[in-house]
Amino acid sequence: MALWGMVIDLDRCTGCQACVMACKAENNVPAVGAKEAKRGRIISWMQVLTETDEEHHGEKTRFIPRPCLQCDDPPCTKVCPVYATYRNPDGIVAQIYARCIGCRFCMAACPYNAKYFNWHTYQTEKPGQNPDVSVRPKGVVEKCTFCHHRLQKARERALAEKRDFDPNDYVTACAQACPAQAIVFGDLSDPTSAVSKLAASPRAFKLLEELGTKPKVIYLSEGEGRG
Amino acid sequence: MQFTRRGFLQALTATAGAAVLLKGRPSKVGQAAEDVERWATPEEIFVPSICQQCPGGCGLLVRTLDGEVAGISGNPLHPINRGTLCPKAFGGLQLLNDPDRLKGPMARAGERGSFRPIGWDEALKIVTARLSDLRTKELSHTVAVLGGQYRGYRDTLWTRFSEAYGTPNYIRVRCLAPEKPALAHHFMQGVTAPVGYDLAKAQLILSFGVSLLEAWLGPVHNAQAFARLRRSSERPRGWFIQVDPRRSPTAIKADRWIPIVPGTDGILALGIANAIIREGLYDREFVEEHTFGFEDWVDGSGKRHLGFKELVLRDYGLLAVSAATGVAVRSILEIARSLASIKPAVVIGERGPAYGADDLHTRMAIHSLNALVGNIGVPGGLLIQGELPLAPLPVAKKDEIAKRGLAQPRIDGAGEEQYLLTADTPQLLPERILKKNPYPVNALFLFATNPLANHPAKEAFAEAMKQIPFIVSFSPFLDESTAMADLILPDHTYLERWQDDQVTHLAGFTCFSLAQPAASPLHQTRNTADTMLGVAKALGGSVAESLPWEKYEELLREGVKGLFQAGRGYVTTLHAEESLRKVLERQGYWVPEFKDYDGFWKALLQRGAWWDPTGIPVSRKALLKTASGKFEFYSTALKEVVDKAVKREGKTGPFFSALGAGKEEDLLFLPAVPIAPAEETKSFPLRLNTYRLLSRPTGGGRNQPWLLEQPAVHVEASWEGWVEIHPATAAAAGIKEHDSVWVESAKGKIKLPAKLYSGTLPDIVHIPLFGGEGPNPNDLIGNETDIFRGFGLLNTTRVRIRRA
Amino acid sequence: MVEIDDLHERTLLAPIAHTGRGFYWAVAGLSLLILWGVLAYLVQFSEGLGVTGLHQPVSWGFYVTNFVFFIGISHAGTLISAILRLSKAEWRRPITRMAEVITVMVLFIGAGQILIDLGRPDRLMNVIRYGRYQSPLLWDATSISAYMTASLTYLYLPMIPDIAILRDRLGKRKLLYSVLALGWTGTEHQQRVLNRAIAIMAVLVIPIAISVHSVVSFVFSMTLQPMWHSTIFGPYFVVGAIFSGIAALIVAMILFRKAYGLQDYLKPIHFRYLGQLLLIMALLWFYFTFAEYLTGYYGAEPEEMKVFWAKFTGPFWPFFWGMVLCNFIIPISCLVSLSRHTIGKVLAASLSVVVGMWLERFIIVVPTLSFPRLPFPQGIYSPTWVEWGETAGSFGIFALFYLLFTKFFPIISIWEIREGREGVKEVEERLISYLPGEIEEKT
Ligand SMILES: Nc1nc2c(c(=O)[nH]1)N[C@H]1C(S)=C(S)[C@@H](COP(=O)(O)OP(=O)(O)OC[C@H]3O[C@@H](n4cnc5c(=O)[nH]c(N)nc54)[C@H](O)[C@@H]3O)O[C@H]1N2
Ligand SMILES: Nc1nc2c(c(=O)[nH]1)N[C@H]1C(S)=C(S)[C@@H](COP(=O)(O)OP(=O)(O)OC[C@H]3O[C@@H](n4cnc5c(=O)[nH]c(N)nc54)[C@H](O)[C@@H]3O)O[C@H]1N2
Ligand code: SF4
Ligand code: SF4
């Protein structure tokens, strides 16, 4: 069984936000508008966080693209009262928009703030959207799904072509777009996959690893060093 | 990066039926039935296209479902971006569906600024009647075409139209001219094609104000190169130094950020040269063998001339340089040592420094560093870009009227008097129009440019446009300039039209992209190229003969034939296949893939691009094309131009006066940038810098909500522009984060929210070019023109701030 | 005896028999608050939670604060009354009913806060359909409903004899009272069964009450968030709940004492006892708070410290220090000596504690959410008119329902007072039995 994971190389990443916009286009993530944005309600499944090191008078800054970290032991799913967010058999932490009651407990529980709420009706069916991903109503939580629909499509395609599913057929929109190729996606359970090799790099680290959430998004640190 | 190869190729095969895309939208009656069908089997086709949100020219794959656009991704075959994209590419979806787009042609109704919709036939009749009237009155030269940021056959078409019609006034607003080398490169190296920088192989990049990761020739090229500099299996991590007055995201990602007093890059470069020379770190072999004018020299007439070395040692002592540039002596020394010791290295200086006065000498100074450390013509250093082997078009026919028209002087004065060296001088245009000097303008065509917003001369432009009796705009949007037009003939947006792009990539290879429409037009718009072909046809005579194509795609098909016949390069394919071909080609084999042109054309449409990655001249010979065959620290070519001008006009002539009055003559031809005394700056103590945001597209990007909502990562902002102020400066003015602030210059004032940003020198404020509505920094910037480039001086304005 | 009894009944039944002008004014005032709340909720229902000041990352605000606060207040009643009953504290007799009513009213309102806080109230049933027992929210739902049932029963049982009195004496609402009185005639058997039932309920209600506030605290402490993830949160919340509960009870007592002229029943001694209880709770609360913050401070885990300093000196300092003032400094200074101006001082302390405990809940919910671990753009939460309206409405509904209750049922238990009076001798005997020595032999 594949364990889908992602490596993001912070040394390569330029903070360009291609991943952010690719994700929006792929997953029909709405722009919330100037007024709502000002109130802090931007929805950005992938978000580039800018970390400034106070000790260096703001001289040291790094960009951290943050999708849902797809924790293998996710604190967010445990608190959901209705199984609207859960770790699915593919290891992906999924959201069922049609079931979510909007209690936002999962938002409060996610240490990475990877979940976003539809405070108003932000989206309607519009031309240019991706019909593979449903449009979310107001009052529910959404977040990065590792472009799960792409996995389903890849499986369907393999089935239709009567062949085995090839993990290389499944890649997320953000990884696909990244011009610096800072994002590598793949099967962490396969030691020969690119993502596994990178995850074993001495530069690899996990965000807030001490929390024991076992994120399946792994970062590579900046600066000198092998890997 | 991985992509689904099998699925992808299948999708590509499906595109063969381009007609499917053009069949138009289903009628209302059939809609319901089609909806049902659509649920069952939406036909998914990936159409290769070209991103036009910046000069990057990345290849797209537009996902269409039953002909409707449902997504954008990078074309994995495209040599420029290899399937990756920058954030702006996705804005393309919102550009296409922008509700504010013009829905069809419009004609002025009464006062300027009010419109009524008209049909295409009527619209075309109006233009044709005007143009033919002017032509019969022998006033063809009084028609001016102002063109913005584009290239390829659209440029060819306008050039040709202007020639055949008979106007010398096809004027372009171009700051980066990828089609031509920068003057500095031309005069020092003699090159006639633009230089490339082998960023991907360089071990050290020293950038003077190049917004590598945000703008320039497209962040995708640069990010890819940057990533390879950072991490590559073959070599250690490279080193990147960014000289920029602002700690831009590029500077953040650099290993070292060198803040600099704007406009002093030339001085800093010469200071670095001073340190390299004094420490004996320069590449002696290269300097001795391949350069001219390093040491003092004596000319044929026995006159002694100043050499680069002496110039640098005499005038650019580190203390003086440090005082002028604000860069610490230690930093200068460190840069010098890194630059001289890490190989290969490449020094780039493009538009950042050129915001200030004397672009030519500044860039000569920067470029001389490349010669000093011998980075020219080596992998990882400077390259020269190749030329596309497109088929030459038959010569345009010029009748007598056309000839007489073309013989008239240019209205913008480019190539004359003090603007001798410029190809276009858009900044001068309004003044000349207002003075009817040398003649009045009777018609203005605006194509993909919006001077009323984007030029520091915008106010003068507005005045000048009042004088012009007939203005046509082709913009798909009712932008500021278009609102002043008499006739609007809206263009398709790029996903709806046939298009080509001719990118000369930084890495030197040539690339031709071709795209059929990815979506059927959403509104009653028309590809401007087709519009103009139609106008030419209606004008008849030699104009029609010079532009004989019914449709733009026919013109493309004729030109592209050259690629098929060139006997080199290929339609891009998968990486593995390409590597194989490259190996073969290096051994001298070139295997044609297609039997006939039809096959070639079809494949080009299916895969999106043709390229020739092999024929990149990297040898020093190919790069050094001056009269002496050497890199000229002392530019004899420039001297020749100046001497000629002096002979013609005398030393009091406008060119010489503007260039060198009062200077030691050798300094004109050497990369000498004067160290100016500090200015008296009481009333306007701050400097203003405007810059491009990675997220804001060329072309305005008015209504692209995703990009507007998250425009930047280095400051917190959304949906509106801002001014970056150093916290100390802000504190002194009593300004807090998000406060509304007036930024005032001698010309005007604008109100913006403040962002306190420590990544700047305290006496500089930075305003991003945000595009669209809202405060515009060009309300502040004086209309000064760089005599070497004809472009506005964008970085010399001084301002003050106060809380609003 | 009979006459005195009648006098009692008359005083205690007076508010039910006669309605004065004050009542209508109060109802009108409270209705306005409620109207504001209803309007606010209607707007929120149709527009979405966007009409609140909530955002990313502060996704919980006033509603969750109110939820914790009201559930806390609910400990006023049932728990306190049960403890007093079980410990056979005689002075409890005029107090228990008032306390129990608070519990029932406020529990509904507290639970309602969660409903109001939902993004999709229309999908509430999903909690039953897809309920996931791992979620503390379900534990809340369970224990709150248990507590509701228990405290409703616990309120109702001791009311039966009084309802019978109402049925017999009052001209009005005969049907209602007859049904509710369950045929109470006051036989010895009935009395025995009732006492037995009350005793069982009293025992039952205590663990349920404690569980309620423990699981409310688990909503926070079961996450990994800084200053939430704390082992003492359960008891800390329970202590806080009892603390605020007593304060609320005192306020209610003083109000009705004044309004219904119950000076004869609610004597300074009652307030002194309750004041002393409040004092103890204040000290206990302070102890917990101190322990909680000191351990946080000593651990100096950077993420904890971000929130810690936000409360101490950062944007939340007014709330934090306001809480310390209201929950500790004011009550302590009011309550140390109650020999004079007892009622005034106790009232001041109680009002202060009610405010302070609301601030405490706020200071637990909001600052943690305001300071995410990762570098996010941070917005400061400021509630909108909708949240203020909802809050005002909630308090309004509580007050109105309480008021209405007093118009239907005696707010002081008639029969228990009577029983107390009749049982003086019994009590004396019991007292004597506590004491050491030969006294027992004497009897
Ligand atoms: N995203 C995006 N990309 C674009 C465009 C766009 O609109 N959006 N437009 C395209 C066009 S038309 C152009 S011309 C190019 C421009 O491309 P660039 O020239 O790369 O970009 P700019 O942001 O204009 O300026 C580059 C940097 O120069 C710095 N700078 C300013 N003054 C000085 C100075 O005196 N010295 C030094 N060393 N640095 C200085 C600025 O702070 C800025 O960071 O970008 C092209 N690419
Ligand atoms: N202060 C300051 N001002 C600057 C600069 C600066 O650095 N600072 N930079 C300058 C530079 S480098 C440049 S290049 C100029 C750029 O300025 P412009 O030459 O005005 O170019 P764009 O901003 O690209 O605007 C193009 C216009 O074309 C229209 N348009 C968009 N898409 C299409 C299309 O598909 N077809 C057609 N026909 N029209 C279209 C839009 O209405 C848009 O307003 O700005 C300059 N202005
Ligand atoms: S697309 Fe790649 S380089 Fe750009 S921000 Fe995302 S991860 Fe970084
Ligand atoms: S990052 Fe947050 S939302 Fe994603 S799985 Fe982990 S806890 Fe859940």
Ligand code: SF4
């Ligand atoms: S907001 Fe939705 S997904 Fe999150 S915990 Fe509540 S019901 Fe579950």
Ligand code: SF4
């Ligand atoms: S994996 Fe997919 S859903 Fe997640 S951030 Fe990337 S593009 Fe968005």
Ligand code: SF4
């Ligand atoms: S770099 Fe330019 S051309 Fe390439 S995707 Fe970005 S905006 Fe489009």
Ligand SMILES: [Mo]
């Ligand atoms: Mo430009």
